[in-house]
Amino acid sequence: MRSLLVFLLCLSGFAAHAADLAGAKDHPAIKRFAGSEIIAYDYKRFDEFDLQTSTFKNYNLQIKKREYTQPALHLEGAHTTLWYESPGDTSSIELIRNYQNELVAKGFQILYDSSKDGAITHLNNYLAPFGAVELKTSRSKYVLYAADQKGIRSSTAKLEKPEGSIYVSLTAVEWPKDDATYKAKRGAYIAVDIIEPKAMVQNMVVVKADEMSKAIAATGKVALYGILFDTNKADIKPESKPALDEIATLLKAQPNLKLHIVGHTDNVGGLESNMALSRRRAEAVMAALKGDYGIAGARLTANGVAYLAPVAVNTSEEGRAKNRRVELVPQ
Structure with missing residues (x-):
């Protein structure tokens, strides 16, 4: 019952x-x-x-x-x-x-x-x-x-x-x-x-070294979303290693290639603080490539442009996520 x-x-x-x-x-x-x-x-x-x-x-x-x-x-x-x-x-x-x-x-x-x-x-x-x-x-x-x-x-x-x-x-x-x-x-x-x-989980696909090479040859740059940082910080997160591995593979495969590493941010915060943050992030990438992968410092230059070169609108989180990136530009 x-x-x-x-x-x-x-x-x-x-x-x-x-x-x-x-x-x-x-x-x-x-x-x-x-x-x-x-x-x-x-x-x-x-x-x-x-x-x-x-x-x-x-x-x-x-x-x-x-x-x-x-x-x-x-x-x-x-x-x-x-x-x-x-x-x-x-x-x-x-x-x-x-x-x-x-x-x-x-x-x-x-x-x-x-x-x-x-x-x-x-x-x-x-x-x-x-x-x-x-x-x-x-x-x-x-x-x-x-x-x-x-x-x-x-x-x-x-x-x-x-x-x-x-x-x-x-x-x-x-x-x-x-x-x-x-x-x-x-x-x-x-x-x-x-x-x-909660913070958005960055979910962009890691760009392979050969894809980086093709993008640079076709457009003069390549945008990377697999290098991750906490908000307002320039410390590279451990999950960025696959992207760094591919950059190092590219540089070792092309020993004459020299790169500008350019940091980009969204527009949250002032221009001055974002300019400094984007440069510190680019410098962190350069330091990792030199210290962890043995890439010669003379082949790398770090730059930061804050939110002055957006690839999407900064009025939505989706757009801001696209603007937070690191670009590789040949010297």
Whole structure:
């Protein structure tokens, strides 16, 4: 009898979640509201997210970002997005209060709560970003964007842990009645974003010595992304060895080749500090080639140009990652 009861409970739990979007799953940091189902889901190993901590002012169409009375907290790291549908008599305030209570019980600190923000005069265009998202969803991708503006509730929270902080952003809305166009059911919907800040893992393929030679012959330089440094430091990380091995192989195969080693950075920080940092990183590469591989110092010159020669925009983490590089240029 006990085994049968356990089986039935498991079966009922499966049935409750059977309507979830295929491939979607709850995040381990937070449970779902009872009776809700996942209607949209996305996960990125590394993404950027602006977390609200103050009063919403407007949605800036030019830069396609929300504006607040205080700058948003810019986060970069793993990003999970979940949209939940809670049909029936559920309201947005009930939904967001349940999530807030759950977060507080888990040790989170509430950073912002729109329902307690007396400075808000309007929430026009607060849902505008939802009109541009391209999430995998079983509803219309506009289901949050087209919801009742009067029912919007938003909140953010933070949990500090020794292994790294977790941030949560909540946006709850209401649908007053069923709507076939947006595949919406009467009830409340909540967008849950979980951000786990962390440094991006450099994942560029190591360029082989013969590929370096071909690139230099074709374009007069070769860009390398396998030489890694910690933020604002010039100490070469141990995982850079495969890239250094290939540079040494190139130089030993072409004994008459002399190289400028040029350090490049992104635009985070001032020009003067980045100019010095990029040069120190180039000097570190030169020192490694001389000390570890026996390359003659007369064949190498270290230079740094900071962010003055970008190969991508510096307005996104993807672009900044492409700009952080070491280039080899023949003398």
